[in-house]
Amino acid sequence: MSEETTNPEEMRVGNADTQPHDEPSLSKQEEDTVKHNHEDDEEEGEFEDVNLDEEAEDDEDEDEDEDDDDEALRGRKKRRGNQFLDVEAEVDDDEEEDEDDEDAEILRNEFLADDQAHDETGVVSDRLHRKLDRSREKLDEQDAQALADQFKARYGRSASSRYMGSTTNVSQRLLLPSVDDPLIWGIRVRNGLEKELVKQIYARMLNKRYTDVFSAFQRDNFSGYVYIEARRLDAVNQIIQGLPGMYANNKVLVPIEEYPDLLRPGRSNEVQLQPGSYVRIKVGKYKGDLGIVDNLAENDLEVRVKLVPRLDYGKSQGSLDSGKGRRGPASSKFRPPQRLFSEIEASQNDPEHLSTARRERGYYIYRNEEFIDGFLYKDVKIQQVETRNVKPTLHELTLFNSGSSSEGIDLQSIASSLKDASDKAIVFQPDDRVEIVSGEQAKMKGKVVSAPEAKIARVQLEGNDDREVNNSIVEVPTSTLRKIFLPGDHVTVIYGVHSNESGLIVKVEENQVTLVSDQTKKDITVFPNYLMKSIDSSTNSTQTGAFELFQLVKLNSQSVGMVIRAEKEVFTVLCTDGRVVKVEPKAIQSPLELNKMTEKTTDRNGLEIAVGDVVKEVSGERREGNIVHIYLSHLFLKSKNVIENNGIIVVDATEVQTVSNKGSILSTFKAPDLNKMNPDRLMPPPAAPIVASKFGGRDITLNQNVSVRKGPYKGKKGIVKDANGEVARVEMHNPAKIIPINKSDLLFETRPGQFVPYEQYMENYRGRRPGAAFSSGGAPNGGPFRGNGPELGPGGGRTPAWGSGGKTPAWGSGGKTPAWGSGGKTPAWGNGGKTPSWGSGGKTPVWNSGGKTPAWNSGAKTPAWNSGGKTPAWNSGGKTPAWNDGSGSVWGGRSAWQPDTETPRENEWGVSPAVGDWTAPTPAKDDDDYHPE
């Protein structure tokens, strides 16, 4: 309003000539707003009054003027004093209605006065506003540098971080520690607490008291330690004081040259992932599955992994419900098998989730997952994959290979994922020809002189163009070495999928060697460092995992076969139907456990055949071979004439006839022993020695001079140092050592130069103590010696003991033949039921063939035996001289009847040199003859 009122006046002064007066007035107004304002106010008051008085006169004029002015000023008025719009309207009104009464005039005056008062404050605030505007403008115009300075001052160091660039240009080599730097102590802490302790130390470091400590840190690779950087040890002690888990007494000062190693970021055993590396998924549905890295996210935190999908196409309700439900334990139990994505199945079973967003072949989106060529491509967080020591099995690789047309396995990728492990496995041996692939001596060739440490090899350079370096020896890390091979070398693979295979090198390329495997006759390509020169063609490993060569295995419930080649990951199995199949270890259900004793059948002639027998086909190729295994009627033969299948052929038992088994050495061991099936035969061959050893007191064999009569030490002499039950520990004279030997394998020296078998020796000993002698069933054995050997004299008087019945239990084993004691009661013997073997002559050829038991023959008693109870000899008991004087021998002979009883004593009778008579019956030798023909 102030403008409105002042300006008309000014206008009047120079309205006509200076229209642009506005501008100066504006600027003038700006310059001295306040003072001007006051003057205006006074003037206006008077002027207004005058104006009102002369209203009539000037009305016309003024009206016009006003109008003009108004026109000119309207815009400015509005601009300047918008806030007073109301009042302005009032003024206009009053100009038009002149004839208003005095009251109205007075009122209007008041109004104007009011107006002017308002005006005054309005101007002030307006000016202030402008002032503010101007100061703002000023601020805006301020120098950016100054602003930066300001910020810098205000935010100090945090802003300085952006200027860190200058220091980061400094190579770390220049940052290496010097003696001026603080020291670093390593403090032993409780395992697993390292990070927590660093945090606690950090909290203390912020405290003014601990400013002497520069830093504290921890590395995962150095578990169990927290490192503190400080100048003085007491600062360290101070800051760790009272921290639980800190073993303050266990501190080490880190040598200054090891500082950088402590803080090297790269020294980690993590494998740098590359596209093509193998990983294993750690969580979720694909847990444990092998994946191939397709590519890595830009920030290395996610990987895109190619997987063999496990899809059930919505068949299980659980997976239909929600994607997350799959992770539940219930669904993971039934996780679908790995199978390539099938569009057909998806569109049939679960079409609503399938979309083929792109029209590319083989690209589908199913349940928000991408499938390309049947494989699932999935983005996985890097923490969720296992990158270390991922060793794909052949089975997994085949799965991956099945979909893609590219054949073969990418060696590079295997190598990258196996890098760590391979370093360990590769060995350099003296005389290996090598080339240095990196480092200062790159491209040099030479041969390994020695490998003093695991990762260092001393290489003698030779064969290089540069003559000067030849013959010099350099030490290089093995990781920079590559073995050199030439086509034609025979090598063995020592590492990798093909390890243990051997073959002939056919091609050598930069870093790959191709060889023809001796085993598979196929080309395999490996890194040269995975090879080792070998002279002979390596045989198959005989055992791989749970199965071994020539083992019968079960492939499924119906088919059984024999492993004829055991390779890594692949077994070649010859089935019972003659097929040869290659299977993975996984495909083999279980090894077939066969009892050697039941592994027998009959040939076409009905003759029993068992493992080890030689049989021959009766028709066809008439192949012949040793039986290795028998499964039902299938025989697996090992033939010397057959080359294929490792010499193994499978034939039906009805197609073969026995070539030899009777009397063959093998059958001795392998054939069933019918005697063992005879329950009566199992009767106690009265474990005499055991009983004997139960006699109290000192073991009589102690400190005896002995000679070994059996086993590897046969013929050697020694002294019994210790005896425990059946076993004596014998100190041999030569070689001078103590060897545990079965007592029954020993001959005891009763007189210088005279050795008797253990049994005899025992008998002699017992003979000295009549009471004990016959209480043991074995006792009678002594009889014959008494009769025959002069040295046995002491035992002579014991015959009557027979009558005493004391021996009964021995025979009686079961108390069935008390008859012995009573002499005349042979019926016990007579009834063959108890000793069927007696009656059935065929089974006891020894007895039938009299020639083998001369002792009996000479006594003419044999018929008696055969005739069961009729032999007068038996009945008459004491009448037969043989019996009379050799009752013991009868008993001794008995041992021959039980050749298979475990007491070796009986077997040994025959070889006892001391007993002349006994050599004849040699029941031990007759052993063999016992076997049925």
Next chain:
Amino acid sequence: MSQKRGRPAPKLNRACMLCGLVQSMSQFRNEGCPNCESVLHFADNDDLVRECTSPTFEGLVATHGDQGSWVARWLRIENFVPGLYAVRVLGKLPDDVRGDLQAQGIEYRPRDGSIQD
């Protein structure tokens, strides 16, 4: 990392890829990285925080920003605010952020151990 103490300390679960500072995701989101805020502008930019900080890091270093510390100098954190830093931060800044830094004259040196010098 055992968190036994009563007051739930903020989880130290992310490390800034540029300076290596370790703090929690929410700290990065709410306050940004005290060292790199002027260039990376983490605050309230979830995606950026995710891209430029890494949950996988190793080696925890406590420093109070003393110039005398060799450890800090070696790790090039001597000019940064006191705090806990990681020796090795897995991951790399995205290309566009790297470009930005370069434009500002800041050399970015990945802390993931891929660069040896």
